[in-house]
Amino acid sequence: MKKIAKFFSDNPRYRRYKKPLEAAEICDRARELSQGQYDVVSFNRGLLTLGCSSSAQAANLQAEATRIIEDINQKIGREAVKRIRLKISN
Numbered sequence: 001m002k003k004i005a006k007f008f009s010d011n012p013r014y015r016r017y018k019k020p021l022e023a024a025e026i027c028d029r030a031r032e033l034s035q036g037q038y039d040v041v042s043f044n045r046g047l048l049t050l051g052c053s054s055s056a057q058a059a060n061l062q063a064e065a066t067r068i069i070e071d072i073n074q075k076i077g078r079e080a081v082k083r084i085r086l087k088i089s090n
Contacts, residue, residue: 022080029075033068037061039089046082048072051089058086 023043030040030048038061039051048069052058061068065084073079 026072026076026080030068030072030081033071033075038086041087043081046080047085048081048083049085049087051087053089055088058088061086 026043026048027040030043030050034040034050037052038057041049041051043049050061050068052061061084068084069081072081
């Protein structure tokens with residue numbers, strides 16, 4: 001993934017793909033770290049949206065939000081994720 005991102009960032013013709021590639025990388029890292037606890041829905045402008053199955057699970061994830069943010073940012077090597085939003089899906 002890093003090689004593709006480097007190619008696109010170095011080539012002025014493909015700079016418009018930089019943000020979607022970064023979002024895909026962040027979502028991929030979040031999925032790796034989730035271990036089935038949550039679903040990764042989207043990432044946009046520092047906001048990572050996670051899906052969960054119940055309000056109890058959402059409360060637990062909200063309590064761990066800081067740790068989740070730190071883990072994802074550490075995994076990608078920069079502070080891209082600023083906040084987490086939780087969606088309860090059925």
